[in-house]
Amino acid sequence: xxxxxxDLIVIGAGPGGYVAAIRGAQLGLDVACIEKVPxxxxxxxxxxxxxxxxxxxxxERYATLKGGLDEHGIKLGRVTLDLPAMHKRREKVVSTLTxxxxxxxxxxxxxxxxxxxxxxxxxxxxxxxxxxxxxxEAPHVIVATGSRSKPLAGVExxxxxxxTSTEALTYPKVPKHLVVIGAGAIGLELGSVWARLGAxxxxxxxxxxxxxxxxxxxxxxxxxxxxxxxxxxxxxARVTAAKRKxxxxxxxxxxxxxxxxxxxxxAVGREPxxxxxxxxxxxxxxxRLGRIPVDEDFATGVxxxxxxGDVIEGPMLAHKAEEEGVACVEKIVNGFGHVPYEAIPNIVxxxxxxxxxxxxxxxxxxxxxxxxxxxxxxxxxxxAKALGETDGRVKVLAHADTDxxxxxxxxxxxxxxxxxxxxxxxxxxxxxxxxxxxxxAHPTLAEAMKEAALAVEGRAIHM
Ligand code: FAD
Ligand code: NAD
Numbered sequence: 258x259x260x261x262x263x264d265l266i267v268i269g270a271g272p273g274g275y276v277a278a279i280r281g282a283q284l285g286l287d288v289a290c291i292e293k294v295p296x297x298x299x300x301x302x303x304x305x306x307x308x309x310x311x312x313x314x315x316x317e318r319y320a321t322l323k324g325g326l327d328e329h330g331i332k333l334g335r336v337t338l339d340l341p342a343m344h345k346r347r348e349k350v351v352s353t354l355t356x357x358x359x360x361x362x363x364x365x366x367x368x369x370x371x372x373x374x375x376x377x378x379x380x381x382x383x384x385x386x387x388x389x390x391x392x393x394e395a396p397h398v399i400v401a402t403g404s405r406s407k408p409l410a411g412v413e414x415x416x417x418x419x420x421t422s423t424e425a426l427t428y429p430k431v432p433k434h435l436v437v438i439g440a441g442a443i444g445l446e447l448g449s450v451w452a453r454l455g456a457x458x459x460x461x462x463x464x465x466x467x468x469x470x471x472x473x474x475x476x477x478x479x480x481x482x483x484x485x486x487x488x489x490x491x492x493x494a495r496v497t498a499a500k501r502k503x504x505x506x507x508x509x510x511x512x513x514x515x516x517x518x519x520x521x522x523x524a525v526g527r528e529p530x531x532x533x534x535x536x537x538x539x540x541x542x543x544x545r546l547g548r549i550p551v552d553e554d555f556a557t558g559v560x561x562x563x564x565x566g567d568v569i570e571g572p573m574l575a576h577k578a579e580e581e582g583v584a585c586v587e588k589i590v591n592g593f594g595h596v597p598y599e600a601i602p603n604i605v606x607x608x609x610x611x612x613x614x615x616x617x618x619x620x621x622x623x624x625x626x627x628x629x630x631x632x633x634x635x636x637x638x639x640x641a642k643a644l645g646e647t648d649g650r651v652k653v654l655a656h657a658d659t660d661x662x663x664x665x666x667x668x669x670x671x672x673x674x675x676x677x678x679x680x681x682x683x684x685x686x687x688x689x690x691x692x693x694x695x696x697x698a699h700p701t702l703a704e705a706m707k708e709a710a711l712a713v714e715g716r717a718i719h720m
Pocket of ligand 1: 268271272273291293299304305306307309373374375402403404422443566567572577578
């Protein structure tokens with residue numbers, strides 16, 4: 258078998274793997290990256306963050322033109338949907354970005370191996386390439402193999418009518434009735450896309466709330482707004498089956514009559530990719546959720562073997578994977594590196610957007626941590642009024658004794674961009690007073706953040 262030696266081998270070219278590879282090259286390592294599919298960028302660029310946001314943007318524009326401009330005094334003729342053109346744009350956005358990663362690899366002189374990577378012992382990886390296997394050796398190997406959609410017992414995935422997010426990104430026609438299983442980020446984002454384009458969308462959720470894990474006050478606001486947009490919800494509905502029936506499908510959930518529909522989107526979470534990775538060969542046992550156990554240095558316990566991103570513990574987010582990629586390589590090369598886990602923002606790109614960083618109010622209550630809350634509604638923000646986007650609010654949670662910001666939660670226009678300021682504030686241990694005293698330009702949506710921080714001490718100006 259042919260062989261090659263490198264300083265660092267990365268298995269998987271998603272946001273965790275490709276960023277680790279680039280950072281390694283920047284730090285002077287001879288880096289190899291193994292990817293089994295032809296395009297670089299992983300779930301995020303190919304079938305996740307990027308194509309879903311492209312469709313969210315297009316469908317939001319369609320919905321706005323369809324009915325959201327009257328109050329601005331703009332009258333339009335008949336607005337029609339060209340779904341193939343919308344998909345073409347999505348594909349172009351994706352291919353531009355995946356090609357961009359390929360050119361970054363070239364620029365950074367990273368060696369690409371196309372094929373499935375398998376651990377063959379400490380410091381050894383075999384790549385099953387199209388033209389035969391090759392054995393690679395390196396003192397450091399990072400596993401960044403990511404995750405895939407989790408199946409659900411009784412749900413008969415057929416890669417077409419009953420599918421996952423991957424199918425829901427490419428439906429050739431707007432479904433008449435789409436049933437979404439799971440009211441998490443994927444279910445709500447892709448459910449919103451198809452509802453805006455004209456589908457009846459029914460969301461079935463096991464818990465008695467949507468977005469479990471996010472601040473419950475925001476989740477309640479969100480549920481009310483999604484219902485106003487026409488999405489239907491059955492909460493406390495555990496789905497037990499989804500099958501093809503005639504030309505359509507039928508979905509069964511505890512406590513509900515069977516629901517007939519023409520498409521089903523299964524979105525009940527994701528599971529790590531460790532199949533055929535050779536973990537048994539190096540003596541690694543995955544945890545009960547199928548993840549690779551690592552310590553605070555991302556080390557697996559096998560000499561020179563590390564793991565990052567969706568394949569290890571923590572939120573399955575692209576920016577979490579990227580930060581771990583950078584920190585892991587910096588620890589290997591420089592001996593130090595850091596991911597501020599308490600300051601990782603989480604955003605759901607619906608309309609309005611929902612964004613959180615730090616602890617939720619529910620978590621603070623459960624942990625018995627004394628806190629004060631400051632809230633400010635977009636209704637009282639001048640820029641939001643001008644935009645005609647006044648739904649939602651900002652909530653700042655600060656420690657009752659020290660005033661240190663513990664969590665920030667936003668539902669409203671551009672919440673995903675606004676949360677960046679809160680992430681920096683939490684990372685640098687800012688107080689609500691720091692945030693409230695910082696000058697925010699007028700008129701901006703960010704002023705709602707300042708006002709919510711001031712509201713912690715009951716001194717918001719415009720409320
Ligand atoms: P991945 O991106 O999954 O990449 C792993 C790569 O490894 C893949 O390319 C895979 O082909 C390759 N691979 C696997 N096994 C092998 C092997 N043995 N040999 C060679 N190659 C292998 N996150 C956000 O932060 N924001 C969002 O808006 C967002 N939207 C999403 C929307 C959808 C529909 C989905 C499905 C996910 C979304 N996510 C989002 C989650 C995000 O995509 C993941 O958290 C992120 O991609 C994880 O990065 P990763 O590098 O760990 O793994
Ligand atoms: P999720 O874990 O966020 O939500 C899954 C939902 O399905 C939960 O609410 C759960 O209670 C529900 N569920 C589970 N079993 C059920 C059953 N039998 N019947 C009814 N409901 C059931 O998972 P997801 O939405 O599939 O997303 C997967 C991952 O991808 C998440 O970790 C998420 O962070 C990531 N993602 C992130 C973004 C973003 O950052 N904007 C977007 C999409 C995906």
